[in-house]
Amino acid sequence: MKRYLDSEFGVRMLDICHVCRKENSIIHIEGDADYCFKCFKKMLLDELGDKNVFEYSKYVTVREPNGTLHSFLVTHRMIGQMPAWEAVEQGGEYKFSNMSFANDNGTDVVCEFLDQVLRGISSKTLRYMDPNKLRARLADKGTVTVVESEDSLLEIGFVVDGEYFSGHEFVRLLAGYEGFNLRYQVHEPTEGTLLEDEYLVPTIITRELLTEEVREIIDKYTMKRYITTDLITKFEKDFAAAELKLKIFLNGEKRREAVAAGKEIVRMINRLESDSDQFPGKLIARLEKMIFPYGADERDFY
Numbered sequence: 550m551k552r553y554l555d556s557e558f559g560v561r562m563l564d565i566c567h568v569c570r571k572e573n574s575i576i577h578i579e580g581d582a583d584y585c586f587k588c589f590k591k592m593l594l595d596e597l598g599d600k601n602v603f604e605y606s607k608y609v610t611v612r613e614p615n616g617t618l619h620s621f622l623v624t625h626r627m628i629g630q631m632p633a634w635e636a637v638e639q640g641g642e643y644k645f646s647n648m649s650f651a652n653d654n655g656t657d658v659v660c661e662f663l664d665q666v667l668r669g670i671s672s673k674t675l676r677y678m679d680p681n682k683l684r685a686r687l688a689d690k691g692t693v694t695v696v697e698s699e700d701s702l703l704e705i706g707f708v709v710d711g712e713y714f715s716g717h718e719f720v721r722l723l724a725g726y727e728g729f730n731l732r733y734q735v736h737e738p739t740e741g742t743l744l745e746d747e748y749l750v751p752t753i754i755t756r757e758l759l760t761e762e763v764r765e766i767i768d769k770y771t772m773k774r775y776i777t778t779d780l781i782t783k784f785e786k787d788f789a790a791a792e793l794k795l796k797i798f799l800n801g802e803k804r805r806e807a808v809a810a811g812k813e814i815v816r817m818i819n820r821l822e823s824d825s826d827q828f829p830g831k832l833i834a835r836l837e838k839m840i841f842p843y844g845a846d847e848r849d850f851y
């Protein structure tokens with residue numbers, strides 16, 4: 550039996566994927582259809598293949614686990630050499646963005662981005678204290694976006710779980726935490742939402758520790774600088790943690806030290822050899838973009 554879900558924004562979504570007619574639908578493309586994640590990916594592969602340099606602008610509605618629908622204008626455009634994704638909620642305050650790289654697989658990038666949106670809307674920072682959702686407080690961890698105030702150009706406001714709060718309203722969300730410390734870390738919007746089961750654990754990041762960590766990973770998986778094809782995936786999995794630390798380091802205040810660490814890591818990776826024509830070339834390209842997002846001019850500066 551057909552059952553429809555309605556959004557406050559006037560979107561109707563069939564509750565079952567229109568392709569496989571088995572899985573729950575979670576993505577609705579305006580003027581197209583309702584998909585489960587698997588069929589959505591298949592549709593994209595047919596439409597997009599692996600190209601990643603294109604313009605895209607579509608209204609996409611996604612469903613969070615509790616059934617609430619959120620409609621976004623999803624756009625993909627080029628900022629210089631970098632393809633950038635943005636999803637801006639219609640009739641709400643959620644906003645997600647991400648950068649990809651020109652040589653990434655387009656279908657993978659779209660799926661990853663929509664996954665970021667889905668996980669973002671599903672990870673809540675507000676805790677409601679009554680069934681009518683009139684009183685809320687902040688959870689003990691989460692994500693808050695700092696925005697321009699809706700009332701005054703000179704002030705700032707906050708967006709939590711897609712809802713706008715003035716400075717004064719935001720402070721009230723902290724009631725109950727008197728006497729506690731609020732430890733914080735500011736992140737680029739592309740780093741996404743702190744997920745339901747994710748916590749920020751203090752980690753020491755210095756040039757020495759980071760390069761040492763990478764050296765250990767290289768030693769673990771290589772023999773005389775050579776890495777066998779079957780170990781590349783394992784290497785990249787271990788390396789992802791170090792890569793995230795490098796990203797956080799680069800976005801912080803000690804950028805010069807972070808760039809030095811990044812360059813040293815690139816040198817280490819560059820010395821590796823494999824039978825894959827993707828490795829380490831693709832990884833190096835990604836690291837270079839991360840260290841010097843503005844290209845060669847910036848490289849000369851450091």
Ligand SMILES: [Zn+2]
Nearest residue numbers: 566569585588
């Ligand atoms: Zn399906």
